[in-house]
Amino acid sequence: xxxxxxxKYVPDSTxxxxxxxxxxxxxxxxxxxxxxxxxxxxxxxxxxxxxxxEGVEVTALTVGPDGAPxxxxxxxxMGADAGVHVxxxxxxxxxxxxxxxxxxxxxxxxxxxxxxxxxxxxxxSTDGGMSVVPAMLAERLGLPQVTFAGSVSLGDGxxxxxxxxxxxxxxxxxxxxxxxxxxxxxxxxxxxxxxxxMAAKKKPVQTWSLADLxxxxxxVGLGAAWTAVESYAARPPRQKGTVVVDEGTGxxxxxxxxxxxxxx
Numbered sequence: 001x002x003x004x005x006x007x008k009y010v011p012d013s014t015x016x017x018x019x020x021x022x023x024x025x026x027x028x029x030x031x032x033x034x035x036x037x038x039x040x041x042x043x044x045x046x047x048x049x050x051x052x053x054e055g056v057e058v059t060a061l062t063v064g065p066d067g068a069p070x071x072x073x074x075x076x077x078m079g080a081d082a083g084v085h086v087x088x089x090x091x092x093x094x095x096x097x098x099x100x101x102x103x104x105x106x107x108x109x110x111x112x113x114x115x116x117x118x119x120x121x122x123x124x125s126t127d128g129g130m131s132v133v134p135a136m137l138a139e140r141l142g143l144p145q146v147t148f149a150g151s152v153s154l155g156d157g158x159x160x161x162x163x164x165x166x167x168x169x170x171x172x173x174x175x176x177x178x179x180x181x182x183x184x185x186x187x188x189x190x191x192x193x194x195x196x197x198m199a200a201k202k203k204p205v206q207t208w209s210l211a212d213l214x215x216x217x218x219x220v221g222l223g224a225a226w227t228a229v230e231s232y233a234a235r236p237p238r239q240k241g242t243v244v245v246d247e248g249t250g251x252x253x254x255x256x257x258x259x260x261x262x263x264x
Contacts, residue, residue: 093222
């Protein structure tokens with residue numbers, strides 16, 4: 001059995017991020033990159049399924065710039081068996097539509113080598129946050145999709161997920177092969193062990209171009225994007241808040257402040 005986990009190399013969300021002046025794409029040179037934290041839950045879900053079965057191989061797949069192998073590296077250190085990095089200058093500025101196309105072609109290429117039974121994605125990336133790539137990927141691959149999973153398990157030729165909503169909890173089942181996205185409530189991602197870090201150095205990582213996947217450069221990138229950043233502005237600095245000092249009237253002052261803000 002083979003599980004492919006789609007992971008994304010994103011700008012560090014805790015650092016100051018901005019856009020380039022030339023094409024208004026994210027200025028990756030000005031901020032460190034790392035594996036999207038939400039994708040760590042996808043990796044953990046895949047590894048848990050692999051550990052529950054026999055002969056299950058987990059392959060981490062990413063589409064991104066030169067630094068993207070760092071996302072693959074983290075997945076390998078956690079326990080994935082192999083990695084694939086799709087790297088091509090023409091991909092720069094791709095939107096979710098184009099990203100799903102490249103991912104789908106990469107999954108199909110992997111499936112041509114060895115059948116892919118399950119594709120696991122995070123619920124969203126921490127930079128774009130659109131949550132649409134898993135559904136687009138399933139559509140392109142012609143596979144059933146079960147999204148926003150709070151837990152994932154495998155049956156006899158099926159995958160079952162639990163989806164927790166505001167009013168109810170659903171159990172949904174799909175036949176394999178399928179595409180699954182998991183939420184940040186699905187599990188607690190493991191930390192790479194020293195043994196895992198050392199083992200990752202010997203695991204295979206392939207680098208593919210668009211030509212390897214049969215994708216026309218004109219169908220991806222900023223020029224083909226359905227959405228693009230038109231303008232941006234830095235967020236204004238946070239203003240000093242109101243300080244309530246309790247000298248016997250603190251409660252009254254607090255209630256008056258909350259009323260003024262229309263909280264009560």
